[in-house]
Amino acid sequence: MKKFRKVLDGLSSSSPGGVASPSCGSAAGTPTAHAPTPQDIHVQETLVSENFQICKTVRHGFPYQPTCLAFDPVQKILAIGSRTGGIRILGRPGVDCYSQHESGAAVLQLQFLINEGALVTACADDTLHLWNLRQRRPAILHSLKFNRERITFCHLPFQSKWLYVGTERGNTHIVNIESFVLSGYVIMWNKAIELATKAHPGPVVHLSDSPKDEGKLLIGFESGTVVQWDLRAKKVDFRIYYDEAIHSVSWHHEGKQFMCSHSDGSLTMWNLRNTARPIQITYPHGKILKDGRKESCKPILKVEYKTSRNSEPYVIFSGGLSYDKSGGRRPTLTIMHGKAITVLEMDHPIVEFLVLCDTPYSNEVQDPYAVVVLLEKDFIVVDLTQSNFPIFENPYPMDIHESPVTCTAYFAECPPDIIPILYSIGAKQKKTGYSHKEWPVSGGTWTLGSQTYPEIIVTGHADGTVKFWDASAITLQMLYKLKTSKVFEKPKAGDGRAGELVEEDPYAVQMVSWCPHSRLFCVVGISSHVILYRFSKHDANTQIVSLEVRLQFDSEDVISPSEAENNPCFSDPSSPQPPGSPGSGTQDSLPCLKVKSRPVRMPPGYQAEMVVQLQWVDGEPPQQITSLDINSAYGLLAFGNCNGLTVVDFLQKTILMCMGTLDLYGAADPYQRLTRSPRKNRQSTSGLTELSDNQVSMDMERSKSPTSGNATHTHTHTHTHTHTHTHTHTHTHTLTLQDYHVNGHCTSPTSQPCSVGKPRITGVPEGPRLTRRGPGRPPFRKAQSAACMEISLPVSSHTEESRENSFSRSRSSSVSSIDRDTKESVTTLQFGESYGRKGDALPTACLWVGTSLGVVLLLPISIPTEEEERMEEPITMGPSGTVLMLKGSVLRFAFLDCGGALIQSPYEVWRDPNGPEDPDRTRRRKLINFSPSSSQEACGDGHLAVVCSEKQAKVILMPTQAVLFTHNITESSFLLRADVVSVCNSVCLACFCANGHIMTLRYTVGLSHPNHDSGH
Known part of the structure; x- marks a missing residue:
């Protein structure tokens, strides 16, 4: 058994008094007079080490490699x-x-x-x-x-x-x-x-x-x-x-x-x-x-000979098929009853079977009533009392891995009505043909504990199905099953690119996002698609909205400052299109799957409303999605990958923003990324042979990004100028941006590697475009290479903070170790009420973005308040210039008020989209908001932001952006998962480490407690 660390009783302060991180950028302005200071924060700590212990509860799913069976x-x-x-x-x-x-x-x-x-x-x-x-x-x-x-x-x-x-x-x-x-x-x-x-x-x-x-x-x-x-x-x-x-x-x-x-x-x-x-x-x-x-x-491996009072004896056996017949047949169980012979084919090899009888005495008439069949990967019970021998519906969660589980999500303290609703809808999905008798294995007793609360586990599977499980009791009970593949047309031979991208399981679920209060559900698939579902108690004929996004930021050559200033960011739609664009007539700019274009009749339950797919670009498949978040109150959906970030307005059914990762920095890029060409700069490059955390280059200057020319603007009106080629199923023509991306190296386990691109076709027609570097070339070159990209940190007087910020497992001390073709991925996203800049007096809607290089970016969002305006007026959002730094890839965000209570994200109260109209009730959206200012009064406005990466955790005071506490969680390993959870009316940061440690951290303000580690 691997180690279990109980409680890490404090977050070690990295600097006395909580100094603001020197890497933090902000817009102009001064903090509000009501903004709290670190001295105003008083969190009442109640958690101690004794509140945590490792405890075996139950194993869910089918027994691994079963061998034998017995029945009392x-x-x-x-x-x-x-x-x-x-x-x-x-x-x-x-x-x-x-x-x-x-x-x-x-x-x-x-x-x-x-x-x-x-x-x-x-x-x-x-x-x-x-x-x-x-x-x-x-x-x-x-x-x-x-x-x-x-x-x-x-x-x-x-x-x-x-x-x-x-x-x-x-x-x-x-x-x-x-x-x-x-x-x-x-x-x-x-x-x-x-x-x-x-x-x-x-x-x-x-x-x-x-x-x-x-x-x-x-x-x-x-x-x-x-x-x-x-x-x-x-x-x-x-x-x-x-x-x-x-x-x-x-x-x-x-x-x-x-x-x-x-x-x-x-x-x-x-x-x-x-x-x-x-x-x-x-x-x-x-x-x-x-x-x-x-x-x-073939051999008959087992036989059972059972007598019956009211009929002829039963002879039940496994095996015995002729070799000629069994070549293409599955394993069988044969039931001989009089002259009738029934052969039951199984999906998996039979391990053992038992015949259940009414009496335990071997000298009495047996009267068998069921056969328990243990298979290698399944467990069934056959009803012998009916002539067609139906099987019983298995009440155990044996079919968790019916299709391999590809992702899981756990939700505690769900609304109390959600489980009965899902169960009632799911009960209508059950297959017919099951036995109507009660489950014959009926022994034992169990009771619910006094601390029960609604718990739901959601599992995504390789075949594209999603299952909702009731985890409130000892065993799992499946509530509802959703098939995401029904949204798409069945692929035909030679049609589409799904077969080229994923030979098997093109609908496999990679991640899910669920809001139990609004009942919005979002699924990310392996074919770079996102499906948005709404819950309804009524069936409906629905036209699924299809949006396609061009999120592929590759460059032929890294942009120089002069080129960035002289070339516009958007291409002229009248200018000749490069190969791979929609105007070229090639198979590029197509998604991997084809959404059904006709209205689809959907049963009660989760009904697909919108599908967003990433397109192929230049013969390269879209990169897989690495992060996802949805907010029902804002009406926004965000997802990212190693190329950048996309935000979708699912109320207006439009792409709100699509930007490369570098564009998200605006003018506040903490890394100095610049290019050298031997023809333009013949300086000696011998000093580039080593790049270490202790050495910060002092003579590097920042290379301007395409957005650096107007970096002083705080908001980018991305509704009217979208950095992407998007279209719905009506295929309306919009602007196409030939985006660039400077590749950065990341080896975080939370970041998925990007495939190496193919060389671009030469002879591209001239026009307003960005100079590109072949995606097949490595993003960083050694000194003798034709082009060399350098990374350094901003020069700061805070040496310790700079040294800390320079750390990432994706950046090594040798140039050769970063000479790889990978990119800075968006690893986590979180919508919430926060402060986008230091000078903000009131919290607003924000999107927190975490990347594989340990960077945290804040994107303020301006949303119309009136419902009529919300459905018609554009939303504006863009980089704020706020940049926070951590070690390692960012995993999780959470927000606390100044009293240490967890602040939930705002949400919309669920209403049935297909319900009958009630003239006495309004159809307006009902929003529940948990803004920091509404959850506290003692310390004024402001809140705490908890940011956890795979190496480090920080508590940041907003809006001042002062780093109150920093804790280096692990040096020799890295975190796989982290989350802020409520325990005993308090909150803690729970972490699962790659070395098998489970750690919990509490937020003790002003004190530093030693860490505790249990034995093996």
Whole structure:
């Protein structure tokens, strides 16, 4: 078990008094008089280390690599063993328990002590374990190790104190189940067979007591020999020899006959009155060929022979298909009932099956009512009481990985009505054909704890499905299933580029964003598409709006200052279009998938409203989306990748902004990025051989970005000038910007690598455009290269802060380590009420942007307040010049008021978009706003921003942008996930580290507490 760090009791202050970061940029203006100072912040800390401990709860999903199965017919509980030593005990829905053998040895067989709350396990390390199930957590009471023989089969008769254990050598040992020690009674193989027989009969493959006499033990050997041993007289009653190997044996309840299954696909029936030959030999799936030979069949691995009061006996077995028929067929379970033979095909290989009967006594009529079938990757129960043998609907969350899980999201304290609504809608989706009877595994009891609250887990899958699970109780219960692939046309051969981008699973879900209050749901797919869903209780015919975005910022040559000043940012639509543009008639500027253009009838539940797709550019597929956020109150959706950021107004169905990552900095780029050409600058470049965190270049000057010419403007009216080529499904022509992007190197695990581009076609018609550098070239060159890009940090008197800001795992001390073709990705996004600049007096709508280089950017948003204006007037947003710095890729944002309480993002109260019109109620949007000024009064306006990267966490006071606390979370590793969560009426930062540590940090203001680390 990996380490678990309990509580890191404070965020170490990086500078006394909380000095504003020198890397922070701001617009002109002075802080408001009501802005709090660090001395005004008083957070009442209540969390201590004892509030946190690691605790095993439950394992969800299908058991990994199952091996065996057992059932208690009285208590009606089920046990499943696995190859990794795990035991899963299942009862009625909600009863689910997992235990693990410390040795990790595979569980070969399970035997319940029927109606006694105990279980015997036989493991691959030849050890028997007796488990006590009558306690909260099952535990091993006794263990018995076989040192000289390997265990092959076990049998425990009902209400018996003797456990019979067969071995590989053919011997049978007897264990006292109460003391769990060997009794000393051993049935040796050479005494079980005739003395004249010299051949070894093979391992013991079957043990069972006679239904007519519990003092008689039937022993089956692999070679085909069956022996009935008299336990009292210690002698053999009879011996049976058969040419084919035996796999299993099953008694008739009267104890006069038994049936064997064999390796040649045959079933033999034996009568105890005449054991010289079988009274019946059948090949259920084999035929007699024309030449008189029998058709070769696969082995029948197990057979169950069960009698019924009101009908003929059931013969149920697995395997036995002819080799010719089984070539293209799936694994089967065969049910023979009288003359009727039913073959049930399975999706996965059968591990084991059990027939459930009304009685635990083997000498009574069995009356089977169900068959439990354990498959390699599934678990089903067949109803035997109906002639068509339907299956029961499985109440356990066994199908979590029905399609591989590609992303997960957890939501706590959801609105109390959301779970019943999702369940009622999801219940209508269920397949027909299930058995109407109650689930037969109905044992055990469970109760809800006193601290329950609505919890939902959302899983995205490789086939494009999304599942909502109720996680409020012990076990997961699926509430609702959404198929995102229904939004798109089925791809045809040679149509589109989805096959070129993703050969399999083009609809795989990469991330989700869900607002439980407004019930807006957003899905990001692997084909660089974003789908927006709204929830409705009514079905509707909907026209899905399709928007396409050209977010590919590559350059032939990095722009020089003179070129940036002389060339406009937007191309003239009348000028000749370069290859790959819509005007060229090529297959570029197309998305990977095709959205359905006709109105689609959508059932109640989540209904697709809009699809945004990234386009192919210059023969290159769009880069995968790395970040996503949605806000129902603002009506905005934002997503980013390694090329830049896109913001969508989903109320007006328009692309609000599409900018490259470098453009987001405006004039506040903390890195000095400039180009050198040997023809223009022949200075010695020997000083470029090393770039370290301790050395900051003093003589570099900033290269102007395309937006640097008007960097003094605080807002960019991107509604009218969008840095992209966009169009809806009506394909209206808009401006196309030939954007550039300066590549930067990032190795953060949260950043996805960008594919290397293909060389551009030469001979591009001249016109207003930006000079481009081939995307196939590396973004940084060594000193002797034709072009060299340098990165340095802004010169500051705060040496320690500069050294801290210079750190990133994406920037190394050697030039060669940054000589790679990757880019600065947008790794996290967060909408909220905040202060875009130091001089802001009131909070406004903002978009916080985090990148893979540890940069935090703030984009203020101007949104019309009146609803009529909101639907018609444009929204303005753009870079504010505020830039904050952290070590490593930015993972998470959170906002606290000055009292330490978590500030939620504003949201719109849900209303049914397809509901009937109510003349007494207005259809206006109802917005709930949690602005910092409304959540506090003691310290005036302002709030705390918590920013966490994969290396570091900072608490920043807004709007002054003073860094109150900085904590270096890890030096030797990096964080994979982080989030600010509420615990015990307080908040903490929970982190999951790549080295297996789980850490929690609290926000102690003014104090620095030592870190705590638990043992292994």
